Amino acid sequence: xxxVVVKLALSGFxxxxxxxxxxxxxxxxxxxxDQTVEVLDTAYNVPSYHILTGKxxxxxxxxxxxxxxxxxxxxxKCILHKMYxxxxxxxxxxxxxxxxxxxxxxxxxxxxxxxxxKPYKPPYSGFISDxxxxxxxxxxxxxxxxxxxxxxxxxxxxxxxxxxxxxxxxLGMLGLLVGAVVEQMRRAGVRVGAEYNLxxxxxxxxxxxxxxxxxxxxxxxxxxxxxxxxxKIREYIKERVPAFVIALGPLDDITVAAGAGVIxxxxxxxxxxxxxxxxxxxxxxxxxxxxxxxCELRNIKIxxxxxxxxxxxxxxxEGKAIRKHDMYVEFGGGRSPAFELVVTKPxxxxxxxxxxxxxxxxxxxxxxxxHPLGIVVYIAGKKMKKEYEPIIERxxxxxxxxxxxxxxxxxxxxxxxxxxKEGYKKGFKIRHFGVILYxxxxxxxxxxxxxxxVKLITDKDEVLKAREEARKFxxxxxxxxxxxxxxxxxxxxSCTLCQSFAPNHVCIITPERPGLCGAVYYLDAKASHxxxxxxxxxxxxxxxxxxxxKGEWEGVNKFVYEASHHATKRYHLYxxxxxxxxxxxxxxxxxxxxxxxxGFIIIPREYVGDNPIGLRFSTLAGMIGGGKQASxxxxxCKRYIVSRxxxxxxxxxxxxxxxxxxxxxxxxxxIIKRGKEExxxxxxxxxxxxxxxxxxxxxxxxxxxVDHPALKMTPLEKLMEYPG
Ligand code: SF4
Ligand code: ZN
Numbered sequence: 001x002x003x004v005v006v007k008l009a010l011s012g013f014x015x016x017x018x019x020x021x022x023x024x025x026x027x028x029x030x031x032x033x034d035q036t037v038e039v040l041d042t043a044y045n046v047p048s049y050h051i052l053t054g055k056x057x058x059x060x061x062x063x064x065x066x067x068x069x070x071x072x073x074x075x076x077k078c079i080l081h082k083m084y085x086x087x088x089x090x091x092x093x094x095x096x097x098x099x100x101x102x103x104x105x106x107x108x109x110x111x112x113x114x115x116x117x118k119p120y121k122p123p124y125s126g127f128i129s130d131x132x133x134x135x136x137x138x139x140x141x142x143x144x145x146x147x148x149x150x151x152x153x154x155x156x157x158x159x160x161x162x163x164x165x166x167x168x169x170x171l172g173m174l175g176l177l178v179g180a181v182v183e184q185m186r187r188a189g190v191r192v193g194a195e196y197n198l199x200x201x202x203x204x205x206x207x208x209x210x211x212x213x214x215x216x217x218x219x220x221x222x223x224x225x226x227x228x229x230x231x232k233i234r235e236y237i238k239e240r241v242p243a244f245v246i247a248l249g250p251l252d253d254i255t256v257a258a259g260a261g262v263i264x265x266x267x268x269x270x271x272x273x274x275x276x277x278x279x280x281x282x283x284x285x286x287x288x289x290x291x292x293x294x295c296e297l298r299n300i301k302i303x304x305x306x307x308x309x310x311x312x313x314x315x316x317x318e319g320k321a322i323r324k325h326d327m328y329v330e331f332g333g334g335r336s337p338a339f340e341l342v343v344t345k346p347x348x349x350x351x352x353x354x355x356x357x358x359x360x361x362x363x364x365x366x367x368x369x370x371h372p373l374g375i376v377v378y379i380a381g382k383k384m385k386k387e388y389e390p391i392i393e394r395x396x397x398x399x400x401x402x403x404x405x406x407x408x409x410x411x412x413x414x415x416x417x418x419x420x421k422e423g424y425k426k427g428f429k430i431r432h433f434g435v436i437l438y439x440x441x442x443x444x445x446x447x448x449x450x451x452x453x454v455k456l457i458t459d460k461d462e463v464l465k466a467r468e469e470a471r472k473f474x475x476x477x478x479x480x481x482x483x484x485x486x487x488x489x490x491x492x493x494s495c496t497l498c499q500s501f502a503p504n505h506v507c508i509i510t511p512e513r514p515g516l517c518g519a520v521y522y523l524d525a526k527a528s529h530x531x532x533x534x535x536x537x538x539x540x541x542x543x544x545x546x547x548x549x550k551g552e553w554e555g556v557n558k559f560v561y562e563a564s565h566h567a568t569k570r571y572h573l574y575x576x577x578x579x580x581x582x583x584x585x586x587x588x589x590x591x592x593x594x595x596x597x598x599g600f601i602i603i604p605r606e607y608v609g610d611n612p613i614g615l616r617f618s619t620l621a622g623m624i625g626g627g628k629q630a631s632x633x634x635x636x637c638k639r640y641i642v643s644r645x646x647x648x649x650x651x652x653x654x655x656x657x658x659x660x661x662x663x664x665x666x667x668x669x670x671i672i673k674r675g676k677e678e679x680x681x682x683x684x685x686x687x688x689x690x691x692x693x694x695x696x697x698x699x700x701x702x703x704x705x706v707d708h709p710a711l712k713m714t715p716l717e718k719l720m721e722y723p724g
Pocket of ligand 1: 138141495496497498499505506507514515516517518519520584586587
């Protein structure tokens with residue numbers, strides 16, 4: 001790094017330090033030095049400080065001393081250098097100043113949250129929560145989001161900013177935006193916001209720390225690294241976090257200091273300013289090349305799709321909504337008959353690429369109304385199996401949502417589809433659904449699908465007739481899946497997708513236990529193995545059964561030992577108390593064995609209300625994860641709760657004493673069904689939620705009142721065993 005950059009970084013740090021001192025003093029004057037320092041929904045206090053140093057900031061009054069220490073740590077080395085070696089500050093000094101600047105920025109940001117719970121107004125998001133990061137983890141690991149790009153500063157023109165925004169969306173990446181570029185993109189007609197994968201963090205440079213804080217927390221949440229272990233954290237981010245920073249426009253000294261901090265945590269910074277290049281760390285580029293260069297540096301690979309349709313298309317549009325007044329026509333949703341079905345046929349009966357519309361096209365449909373629609377996809381392939389039909393069918397949801405002007409929810413005969421007015425204006429036709437499904441199924445399932453044909457039915461009588469047929473298929477399929485139990489198969493499947501973030505984590509997927517992210521079921525894993533024989537889903541022969549109650553098999557243990565790089569020796573698939581499956585970071589719920597109640601308390605990721613444990617999801621989740629085996633605290637997916645194999649060695653669903661009402665309702669039908677099977681027909685009502693118990697005392701009282709079965713079961717502590 002040239003002397004100029006080093007000097008800028010040091011003076012930037014100095015300015016940031018003065019600013020932080022001023023802001024801290026004001027906050028102490030206003031709120032007192034005993035005011036606690038915290039942001040909601042993170043287990044990491046002031047994340048950059050906590051993760052880089054391993055220490056927490058408890059109160060506002062602690063900050064002045066920390067600022068003195070930061071000043072010491074940056075200047076001491078510079079002064080010693082100068083005194084004993086006669087040397088000017090070096091790159092190491094600049095990097096140290098950079099890290100300290102990140103911490104300062106985080107302190108400034110956290111003080112904003114201490115003063116007011118929602119300091120950021122739309123479109124800005126400010127702090128990114130642990131839950132958001134956990135949700136992001138699966139998308140990154142599976143490649144659905146290939147990488148993260150942080151764009152900060154001001155582009156040379158609105159047009160250049162717009163191009164960059166569209167490029168990020170087109171590639172399906174996640175963009176985090178800071179500064180003038182946000183408004184520039186909007187003026188250029190790019191839609192920004194979380195639902196468009198372009199998240200404006202804030203308009204000042206300190207808000208950029210929320211991006212650095214994501215990278216740092218990925219290392220502790222998924223990589224299970226210990227806060228304070230700086231070297232390992234830097235290595236982890238450098239190797240595993242597919243992200244880079246683009247700094248646009250004139251760089252002031254604080255920005256340079258923050259940039260040095262980003263480099264110091266292991267991420268490259270690209271800039272359109274004339275700076276001396278440091279390979280893989282500080283790279284001058286032209287703005288129009290910045291993204292492709294960044295992807296190249298971080299080894300981010302992207303497969304573009306070419307679709308012959310008149311609307312924009314890509315994963316970035318998956319989360320958008322089409323509201324009633326923006327809708328041109330709709331199908332299903334209880335307003336008109338609609339269904340979707342994927343069926344296998346013999347090779348000679350499928351005409352590859354044929355798309356037909358039976359009934360009126362969109363131009364003959366009345367605007368603003370619901371119309372009948374049947375989507376039937378015929379598939380043929382030498383390796384295609386009937387059991388893969390639902391897997392492909394489930395993807396129709398995302399394939400249709402990827403359209404900027406098409407929207408989909410539900411499935412089977414309860415699907416609901418909309419086409420927007422914009423889409424109609426652009427020339428979107430019913431037959432384009434066929435083009436989308438044909439192209440995407442061919443692309444994603446090329447290893448098992450040879451031919452695809454799509455029939456779109458819009459004639460009401462034809463839809464009703466075909467829907468009856470489809471219902472027969474659904475019923476047959478359900479019967480087939482119900483017959484699929486852990487006992488009925490000889491092989492389970494592994495999933496090691498999350499090893500890109502949690503290097504020793506292994507999920508074992510069985511017919512009755514999906515992956516803890518809730519995204520991988522047995523048949524998915526099986527199909528994915530066919531698609532990618534060397535991929536993350538491998539067959540795991542069960543081998544000799546060592547314990548049918550706890551769910552221990554010789555073959556599983558052997559596999560897990562190797563796949564976890566010898567970190568984990570045994571799995572009890574049906575116990576949360578003895579040798580449970582390890583937890584990565586993207587689990588849907590955390591389950592805690594509560595000794596007070598002798599039962600299980602389950603908290604899903606999205607729940608932020610009170611719970612009897614008294615700790616938030618993010619704190620509880622922070623205690624496990626990273627591929628560690630932790631008896632009594634495990635990550636699970638929601639559907640597993642209503643499986644017959646749900647921790648049956650520990651007493652099964654009868655152990656569940658508390659979950660939030662939202663989750664209870666989501667699983668209602670199945671909880672009632674499982675309760676009946678277990679001989680407790682009113683189990684659903686016996687499980688407490690926040691409407692009857694917010695604290696441990698209230699919970700105990702409630703459990704006694706309803707005579708909850710867990711109270712009479714074997715004490716949890718007797719069952720518990722800690723992996724040695
Ligand atoms: Fe990660 Fe397990 Fe889900 Fe695979 S099944 S993506 S390893 S959580
Ligand atoms: Zn995971």
